[in-house]
Amino acid sequence: MLNAEGEDIHMPTSSNLRIGQRLVRYRKQAGIDQADLAKAAGISQPTYSRLERGETQATLPHIYLIATALDVRPDAIIGRQDQEERVLCSARTDGGPCDMAAMKQRLLDYLEASSYLTEMGY
Structure with a gap:
């Protein structure tokens, strides 16, 4: 299913949920709200919110932009x-x-x- 922005939205997968949990953890550690982080990363707040909920699969550009905005390594978000x-x-x-x-x-x-x-x- 596509949203109004043309993004694929689907039921959360375990991988997407784990990435979303890491996004929440790093965002809260940075003391920043979703809107400010989305703006700093150059993505829309609704998209970022869906990433945190695991409803949208994070692309490599998403991960890179968010990691840069949070000042963490991309693999910290992906999680090994x-x-x-x-x-x-x-x-x-x-x-x-x-x-x-x-x-x-x-x-x-x-x-x-x-x-x-x-x-x-x-």
Whole structure:
């Protein structure tokens, strides 16, 4: 089905929904509303809203424009599931959520330990 702007609108797919969830998360982290982000990205607000709801498939130009407006990498919006799972796993030791500062500290501790063990010949 096409909307008035000629865009294909369909039922949300799991992939579109995951991208939409990431868009919401990054937009809220930036402290910006949909209208301002759409304007900054050069797309219409209704189109952006449909992207967040997963009703429209994000094109590469959409992703690039939105990522640029949010100052994030396009692959952060697309999401690499294996990468996300590795980051989440490294951030937790007890199965619970972990804030970014704690995750960074754990990663730094790991790198320091790895360097030490390498120097010791292990």
